[in-house]
Each structure stands twice: as C-alpha cells, then as structure tokens.
Amino acid sequence: MARFALRRLLSMVFVMFACSVLVFLIFNVIPNGDPAVRMAGKVPTETQIEAIRAEWGFDDPIWVQYWTTMEKVFTGDLVSYFTQSNVVEEIANRAPRTFALAIGAAVIWMLFGVAFGLFSAVKAGKFADRGLTVLALIGISMPVFWIGALMNYYLGFKAGLFPNGGYVPFTESPIQWLWHLILPWTALSILFIGFYSRVLRSDVLDTMNEDFVRTARAKGLSERQVLVRHVLRNSLIPITTLWGLDFGFVLGGGAILTESVFNLQGVGQYAADAIGQLDQPPIMAVTLFAAFFIVFVNAIVDVVYAGLDPRIRLQ
Amino acid sequence: MATDPATELSLDSRARSNAGSTRGASAGEGPWRLAWRRLRRRRTPLVFAGLFVVLVASALAAPLWAKHVAHTGPSTNHLADTIEVDGRQRNVVELNGVPIGPTYQGEFFLGADGNGRDIMVRLLYGGRNSLLIGIAAALITTLLAVASGLLAGYFRGWVDAVIARSLDVLWAFPVILLGVALGTALALGGLQLGPITIAGDSKLIPIIVIAVVYVPYMARPIRGQVLALREKDFVEAARAQGAGPLRIMFVEILPNLASTITVFFPLLVANAVLLEAALSFLGAGVQPPGTSWGTMIDEGVQRIATAPHLAIVPGVMLVLTVLALNVFGDGVRDALDPRAKVRIEH
Numbered sequence: 001m002a003r004f005a006l007r008r009l010l011s012m013v014f015v016m017f018a019c020s021v022l023v024f025l026i027f028n029v030i031p032n033g034d035p036a037v038r039m040a041g042k043v044p045t046e047t048q049i050e051a052i053r054a055e056w057g058f059d060d061p062i063w064v065q066y067w068t069t070m071e072k073v074f075t076g077d078l079v080s081y082f083t084q085s086n087v088v089e090e091i092a093n094r095a096p097r098t099f100a101l102a103i104g105a106a107v108i109w110m111l112f113g114v115a116f117g118l119f120s121a122v123k124a125g126k127f128a129d130r131g132l133t134v135l136a137l138i139g140i141s142m143p144v145f146w147i148g149a150l151m152n153y154y155l156g157f158k159a160g161l162f163p164n165g166g167y168v169p170f171t172e173s174p175i176q177w178l179w180h181l182i183l184p185w186t187a188l189s190i191l192f193i194g195f196y197s198r199v200l201r202s203d204v205l206d207t208m209n210e211d212f213v214r215t216a217r218a219k220g221l222s223e224r225q226v227l228v229r230h231v232l233r234n235s236l237i238p239i240t241t242l243w244g245l246d247f248g249f250v251l252g253g254g255a256i257l258t259e260s261v262f263n264l265q266g267v268g269q270y271a272a273d274a275i276g277q278l279d280q281p282p283i284m285a286v287t288l289f290a291a292f293f294i295v296f297v298n299a300i301v302d303v304v305y306a307g308l309d310p311r312i313r314l315q
Numbered sequence: 316m317a318t319d320p321a322t323e324l325s326l327d328s329r330a331r332s333n334a335g336s337t338r339g340a341s342a343g344e345g346p347w348r349l350a351w352r353r354l355r356r357r358r359t360p361l362v363f364a365g366l367f368v369v370l371v372a373s374a375l376a377a378p379l380w381a382k383h384v385a386h387t388g389p390s391t392n393h394l395a396d397t398i399e400v401d402g403r404q405r406n407v408v409e410l411n412g413v414p415i416g417p418t419y420q421g422e423f424f425l426g427a428d429g430n431g432r433d434i435m436v437r438l439l440y441g442g443r444n445s446l447l448i449g450i451a452a453a454l455i456t457t458l459l460a461v462a463s464g465l466l467a468g469y470f471r472g473w474v475d476a477v478i479a480r481s482l483d484v485l486w487a488f489p490v491i492l493l494g495v496a497l498g499t500a501l502a503l504g505g506l507q508l509g510p511i512t513i514a515g516d517s518k519l520i521p522i523i524v525i526a527v528v529y530v531p532y533m534a535r536p537i538r539g540q541v542l543a544l545r546e547k548d549f550v551e552a553a554r555a556q557g558a559g560p561l562r563i564m565f566v567e568i569l570p571n572l573a574s575t576i577t578v579f580f581p582l583l584v585a586n587a588v589l590l591e592a593a594l595s596f597l598g599a600g601v602q603p604p605g606t607s608w609g610t611m612i613d614e615g616v617q618r619i620a621t622a623p624h625l626a627i628v629p630g631v632m633l634v635l636t637v638l639a640l641n642v643f644g645d646g647v648r649d650a651l652d653p654r655a656k657v658r659i660e661h
Binding site: 011014015016018019022023026027137138140141142143145146149150152153157249252253254256257260261268271272275276278283286287290291294295298 | 480481483484487488489491492495496497499500503585589592593596597598599612616619620623626627630633634637638641642645
C-alpha cells in the first residue's frame with residue numbers, strides 16, 4: 001500500500017513537471033512576438049528593448065529561462081511581465097475566492113445530482129423520470145458563460161434580487177459573501193447536476209439488478225432501507241470518484257468562465273486575464289496550481305481506491 | 316463488416332440479450348443492423364438527429380438567406396439605415412446606440428447588432444463556422460485518439476509508456492485552460508509546421524486546438540479496449556496465420572472499436588461546439604472578422620443591458636445544436652453499447 005502511494009506520488013511529480021514544460025513551450029516555441037518588444041511600449045528604441053531583454057533574461061537559452069522561471073515559482077519571486085506584481089502573492093490573494101466558489105458549488109451539485117438521480121431511478125420510465133432526463137440533457141448542453149450572463153442580467157440587473165457580479169470576503173460580511181456567491185454557485189452547478197444525476201440514475205438501475213439487492217429484499221427489508229443502505233451506498237462509489245476529480249478541477253481555477261462572467265477575480269479569471277495580455281508568468285503559475293489540484297485529487301482517489309480494492313494495487 | 320463475428324464482441328452482454336428476441340426471428344443479423352433496429356424503435360433520438368440535420372442545412376443555406384431574404388451580408392454595417400416595420404420607418408440603430416430588436420420580417424428578422432448588422436444572417440454564417448469547427452475537430456480527435464490508443468494498447472512497453480504519459484499530461488490540464496493558452500498563443504503568431512503555414516486568424520487554429528485537447532478523453536478508453544482485445548483468441552489466430560502488427564491493428568482490432576467510436580462521435584462534436592464557443596467567448600477562438608456563435612454571445616454579453624436579444628439568440632442556437640447532438644448521442648449509446656462510459660469535460 002505504501003509502495004503504491006509512493007509510486008503514485010512520483011508519477012504526480014512527473015506529470016506536474018511535464019505540464020510546466022508544456023506551458024513553457026507553448027509560450028516560447030510558438031512564434032508570438034518577442035515579450036521584450038511588447039513590454040517596451042509603443043515606440044521603443046533598440047537599446048530599450050535590449051535592456052529589457054537583458055534584465056528579464058529573454059536572451060538566455062530556453063532551458064535557462066525555464067529553470068529561472070521555475071526557481072522563481074518555488075521561491076515566490078515570480079513577477080508578472082505586465083502588471084509587475086508578484087504572481088505567487090496574487091494567486092494566494094485570489095485563491096480564497098476560487099475555493100469559496102469551488103466548495104459551495106461542489107456541495108450543491110453533489111446534493112442535487114444525487115437527489116435527482118435517485119428520484120429518477122426510482123421513477124424510471126415514468127413521467128417524472130423523463131422530465132428530469134430532459135432537464136438534465138438541457139443542463140449539460142448549456143454553456144456556463146451564457147446561462148451565467150443571463151442569470152446575471154435577469155436576476156441581478158433587472159430584478160435586482162442579486163448583486164451584479166463581484167465578490168465580498170467572508171470576513172467582511174458573511175451575508176454579502178453568500179449573496180454574491182449564490183448565482184455563481186448555481187450557474188456552475190447546473191452542468192454537473194445534469195451530468196451526475198444521469199450517472200447516478202444508471203448506476204442505481206444497474207445496482208438494483210444485483211443479487212445482494214434481491215437478498216436484502218428477500219430478508220424483509222423495506223424498500224426504503226434497500227434503496228438507501230444497499231443500492232445507494234454502492235452507487236455512490238463511482239460518483240464520488242467523479243466528484244473528487246471535478247472538485248479538484250474547480251479548486252485549481254478550472255471554472256475560468258464562471259469566474260469571469262461573475263467577475264469573482266479568482267485564480268481562473270487571473271489566468272484568463274493574463275492570457276489576454278500574453279503575460280506568461282501568471283499563466284505558468286496558474287497552470288501549475290491547477291495541475292497540482294487535478295493530479296493531487298486524482299492521486300488521492302487512486303490511493304483510496306487501492307485501499308478499497310486490492311486488485312488495483314497489483315497492476 | 317456487418318457479418319464480421321469479431322464486431323459482435325464490442326456489444327456488451329446486456330445489449331445482446333435485449334436483442335435476443337429479434338435475433339431469433341432473423342438468424343445471422345449483424346450487430347450493426349440490430350443496433351439500427353434498436354435506434355429506430357426510439358423516436359426521440361431520431362427527432363433530435365433530424366433537428367441537427369435541419370440546423371446544419373440552414374447553416375449551409377446561409378448565402379441564400381443573405382442574398383434573397385435579408386439582402387445583406389454578415390459583415391455589412393447598416394448604422395445609418397432605416398427600415399420599415401409595421402408601416403413605420405425605424406432606425407436600424409437608434410441614436411443612443413441601441414440596435415433594433417427582432418422584426419420577424421425578411422430584413423433584420425432577429426434584429427440588428429450594435430453595428431447594424433443583420434443578426435439572422437450572422438447567426439447562419441456563424442453557425443457555419445461553429446459547426447465546421449465542431450465537426451472537423453471531432454474528426455481529428457477521433458483520428459488521433461484511435462491512432463494513439465491502437466499504438467499504445469497494441470505495442471505496450473515503452474510505446475505505451477510514452478503515449479500514456481503524454482495523455483496524462485494533457486489530461487491534467489483543465490480543458491479550457493489549455494485550450495485558451497494554445498488558442499491565444501497560436502492566434503497571435505500563427506503556426507508553422509514544416510512547409511505548412513497557418514495564419515493566426517485561420518479557422519484551422521481553433522480546430523486543431525480543440526482536437527488536441529479532447530484526445531485523452533477518447534484515447535484512454537480506446538487504449539484500455541485495445542489492451543483487452545489484443546489478448547483475444549482471434550488476434551492470436553491472426554498472428555498464427557502470419558499477420559503483421561499493422562494488419563492485426565487495422566483489420567482485426569479496429570473493427571471492434573467501431574461501436575466505441577460511433578458512441579463517442581456525436582458527443583465529441585457536441586463538446587467541441589461548446590468548447591469553440593467558450594474559446595471564442597474568451598477571445599481565443601474564432602478571430603474577427605470571422606464570426607461564430609461564441610463570438611456572437613461574447614458581443615451580446617457585452618451589450619446585454621441594452622440589447623439582451625444579442626446574447627439570447629446565438630445562445631439558444633448553440634443550446635439547440637448541442638442538445639440535439641447529446642440526445643442523439645445518448646440514443647446511439649443505448650442502441651450500441653448501453654454501458655459505455657463516455658465522459659468529456661467542457
């Protein structure tokens with residue numbers, strides 16, 4: 001078990017390393033103009049450009065540039081090319097916003113996904129099931145930035161029920177914090193609720209055909225007990241894996257679109273803004289941040305699974 | 316192919332037992348014909364497939380509508396023009412910059428945007444780009460995923476190690492983050508692959524970006540299937556007959572992947588269309604003066620307070636398209652391989 005966990009950890013470090021190299025290459029090998037020229041302003045002189053090049057190390061060999069960038073990421077000295085602000089500090093300041101979005105949305109989508117999926121499975125084939133299936137399919141077909149913008153406009157701007165985007169720290173005003181997050185949570189959850197309810201529905205229907213469910217019924221358990229203790233407990237395993245992965249994805253700033261539409265100023269929006277300016281250091285740092293959460297949660301899920309199911313360890 | 320016994324392995328046991336009754340009546344029917352029967356019995360997926368065909372056809376007919384009904388092009392401004400609606404002359408764009416809403420007549424059927432361009436015309440032309448990018452990207456993803464899955468699963472060893480690790484790396488990125496990073500970098504500088512040069516505003520750039528980003532989602536399950544299939548007796552038999560690796564991969568194993576590929580394809584297109592919209596929304600997809608539903612939503616969201624129809628109309632088209640593909644894809648999965656686990660993020 002410990003060996004499996006260690007191997008998983010090593011491969012996690014490797015994947016993160018590869019991610020950072022890939023991002024670095026995207027911005028250095030693809031010809032997108034010299035960052036020194038872009039930084040020098042509108043009418044730069046050749047000496048200005050040379051000076052910037054030397055100061056920022058753009059004339060070093062590419063692997064030296066990679067090394068210095070990574071060194072700065074880990075010592076916390078990474079500085080944005082364009083705003084000149086410290087990237088690691090910036091991410092640390094924005095992380096609570098992203099975490100608040102991720103945690104709230106993850107709880108909402110899991111609860112509703114399980115509730116709708118279970119209800120759908122119990123009513124399989126009936127009108128309620130079909131209605132929920134249609135809703136779920138519409139949910140997974142809607143772009144989050146579109147539904148988010150419409151919610152912002154109709155519920156926030158027109159009806160005045162919610163604030164028009166933005167974020168208020170929990171320490172400042174818990175009520176305002178909640179008020180500002182309700183729409184983003186909802187918009188982000190819609191897709192996942194649709195997806196999870198469908199996964200759970202099919203898992204529950206599969207589990208219902210298992211022998212142990214028949215045994216549970218035969219020994220006289222009520223339908224509710226069978227459903228909750230035997231069927232649901234089994235069907236929750238695959239959906240919990242999905243939940244872990246998606247949660248890691250949103251924690252790492254993967255909800256770029258939601259953060260941008262509601263102007264939450266989280267880590268994802270930081271990346272989106274930096275990409276617009278081709279500001280490489282923040283993108284490097286956010287990518288590592290995101291990859292860390294995805295790979296980390298993935299590793300945890302694998303190790304937990306290996307603990308539950310010894311067959312996996314042998315692979 | 317329909318009578319190839321190998322193909323049948325791809326159908327799972329439940330699907331086969333479901334079809335048991337029909338099989339008795341017509342012995343020797345191939346799995347594809349059975350799947351087609353099951354699909355035909357369900358009306359909903361076919362209705363939505365029809366909807367998708369209508370959407371594609373209307374996008375293809377964009378020039379006809381532009382020339383004969385709307386009498387304008389997708390990038391023609393009408394800032395200072397007036398139009399007669401219900402017998403009254405109205406400005407296409409009011410003096411305060413608010414464009415006209417839907418008129419429900421030939422010209423400006425769905426209203427105008429901030430530059431006085433006809434939204435219906437732009438919607439049809441934008442649909443061309445969205446659908447073209449979605450379908451082309453899904454085709455390339457399928458090609459790359461099948462190739463890498465076959466190679467990794469068949470050769471195992473270091474080939475597998477290299478391919479599987481690379482897929483892991485791609486997979487560890489949030490799809491949207493990688494897509495935006497690639498899209499922005501390429502849109503600025505274009506792409507040079509040996510003798511081929513792709514300009515930064517080419518539609519090929521979002522196509523390639525979207526195709527690459529989705530490869531791991533399809534290649535991983537395919538690799539798993541190939542790993543299992545290569546141990547089957549029919550592969551052993553082919554090898555005993557002296558078949559080389561290429562023949563085994565493409566003649567023996569590939570047909571068994573057909574149902575997985577078929578199940579994946581409509582859902583891939585749906586997600587590619589959605590990702591294109593998201594990339595364009597963030598400015599990393601279709602570049603101006605090109606238009607797509609994503610760029611239209613982006614423009615619409617910026618003006619949502621004065622002219623909400625600018626955001627609503629392209630969004631509804633997008634949702635209809637993706638919904639049609641999702642419902643149809645679901646039907647295909649139920650007919651071919653009900654237990655297939657298809658998971659694509661967007």
